[in-house]
Amino acid sequence: MPERKQSENELIASLKVFGSRISGPARAKAELPFIPLPESNKVFEITELLSQSPLTNDRVLYIHLPFCNQNCTFCGYYKEIHCGTGLIDKYIRKITGQLELLNSYPWFKEKPFHAIYFGGGSPASLSTSQLTFLMEAVHRFIPQNLNTELTVETTVNEVNQTLVNNLVQLGINRMSIGVQSFNTTLRQSVGRISDRQKVIESIQSVHSAGITNLCIDLIYNLPGQTIESWEDDLQILGELPVTGCSVYPLIPFPDSTLVRSGNFIQQTVEDAFKYFTMADDFLLSLTNWTPFTPVQYGHVTAGEPKYIKAQGQQSDLLALGPSAGGRINEYQYLSKYSLETCLSAGFNFLLNSSWSSVHKDYISFRHLFSLSEGAGILTDEILSIDQNFADLIVGLLNRKLIENIDNKYVMTSTGRFWAGNLSQLLTREICYLLNKY
Numbered sequence: 371m372p373e374r375k376q377s378e379n380e381l382i383a384s385l386k387v388f389g390s391r392i393s394g395p396a397r398a399k400a401e402l403p404f405i406p407l408p409e410s411n412k413v414f415e416i417t418e419l420l421s422q423s424p425l426t427n428d429r430v431l432y433i434h435l436p437f438c439n440q441n442c443t444f445c446g447y448y449k450e451i452h453c454g455t456g457l458i459d460k461y462i463r464k465i466t467g468q469l470e471l472l473n474s475y476p477w478f479k480e481k482p483f484h485a486i487y488f489g490g491g492s493p494a495s496l497s498t499s500q501l502t503f504l505m506e507a508v509h510r511f512i513p514q515n516l517n518t519e520l521t522v523e524t525t526v527n528e529v530n531q532t533l534v535n536n537l538v539q540l541g542i543n544r545m546s547i548g549v550q551s552f553n554t555t556l557r558q559s560v561g562r563i564s565d566r567q568k569v570i571e572s573i574q575s576v577h578s579a580g581i582t583n584l585c586i587d588l589i590y591n592l593p594g595q596t597i598e599s600w601e602d603d604l605q606i607l608g609e610l611p612v613t614g615c616s617v618y619p620l621i622p623f624p625d626s627t628l629v630r631s632g633n634f635i636q637q638t639v640e641d642a643f644k645y646f647t648m649a650d651d652f653l654l655s656l657t658n659w660t661p662f663t664p665v666q667y668g669h670v671t672a673g674e675p676k677y678i679k680a681q682g683q684q685s686d687l688l689a690l691g692p693s694a695g696g697r698i699n700e701y702q703y704l705s706k707y708s709l710e711t712c713l714s715a716g717f718n719f720l721l722n723s724s725w726s727s728v729h730k731d732y733i734s735f736r737h738l739f740s741l742s743e744g745a746g747i748l749t750d751e752i753l754s755i756d757q758n759f760a761d762l763i764v765g766l767l768n769r770k771l772i773e774n775i776d777n778k779y780v781m782t783s784t785g786r787f788w789a790g791n792l793s794q795l796l797t798r799e800i801c802y803l804l805n806k807y
Contacts, residue, residue: 394790434489440562450709662744
């Protein structure tokens with residue numbers, strides 16, 4: 371039976387099991403028994419947590435810069451459009467002040483951070499002086515080593531030679547460019563300004579400046595997109611000096627302009643599968659490319675995404691900024707405040723977030739999500755945990771959702787498509803284990 375026909379049959383079989391597709395791990399983990407941390411205990415618990423030594427060597431840091439120069443119709447992430455210089459300056463000072471405060475705690479300062487990710491919004495919308503001020507504070511207060519990954523996210527329209535040269539001078543060694551599509555008509559229909567040629571030139575200029583770990587993202591389920599335009603996007607990617615690519619469906623944020631306009635139509639599972647498997651096949655046909663997560667692909671060495679891999683491995687994540695979410699040991703938190711709120715006197719990014727905790731044994735099990743959100747997990751780690759997990763693995767193997775390669779369980783192409791659903795299955799097994807212990 372031809373390989374593609376085989377995968378279509380696997381989709382049909384999976385539909386009978388799952389019914390609908392869960393597109394992300396957050397919803398899949400909704401059943402984890404996290405308990406809200408009472409306000410009366412928050413200061414004590416967080417202070418105690420930060421006063422301990424870090425348990426792992428692969429902690430990562432996310433700094434949210436909620437500023438953008440344009441409003442893409444599909445975007446629902448928290449951001450401020452055309453924010454004044456004064457407000458941005460105040461925000462950066464607030465961030466750097468928080469970093470200096472955290473630097474006094476053992477959890478923060480005793481080991482270097484594995485990766486630091488500047489997301490948004492678009493961090494590249496900051497001025498040269500603002501970026502310089504922020505990066506100088508990052509290098510002063512955040513423990514790093516020679517291998518620490520520093521990533522800046524940006525839109526195409528903000529990339530220019532001056533910016534890129536400045537980022538290199540400031541120590542940035544990885545960039546993630548929001549492309550979504552190379553097709554000019556598609557891009558402009560969702561609020562992207564730059565045309566195909568500008569996108570290509572931007573990618574080439576970043577590479578020429580010396581940032582060779584360069585990732586782009588491509589989105590399927592854009593309004594007006596066709597399988598032919600999707601194939602064209604992939605072919606263009608293959609001709610550019612790109613070392614990584616994330617591939618995911620358009621997320622229908624309820625508050626986005628696109629969804630509120632009524633012009634968004636959700637793809638059927640069958641159509642989404644066609645787009646996904648086309649991308650999966652193509653990206654893995656590139657020399658030495660591998661799936662680091664279900665949506666993140668790249669060159670096995672030149673395109674390694676340390677921050678993204680740490681996310682998939684459920685490593686500790688310290689996140690600062692409006693709408694940012696993090697996790698430390700058995701705790702997780704979400705920042706629901708606005709830019710205006712966090713600029714107020716006495717505001718603390720961590721203390722003003724909503725915190726929750728789960729069973730202390732969760733720290734022993736959370737890395738199991740590497741099976742559904744990362745690059746897989748060693749067979750011995752799974753089989754030695756519990757018979758229920760062993761039975762789950764057998765079921766996933768029989769359904770061709772995972773496979774055993776070199777004593778490691780990894781997702782198949784069909785498994786990567788259903789990764790959110792696999793995370794839900796793991797969530798339920800982890801809940802069982804937490805109750806058991």
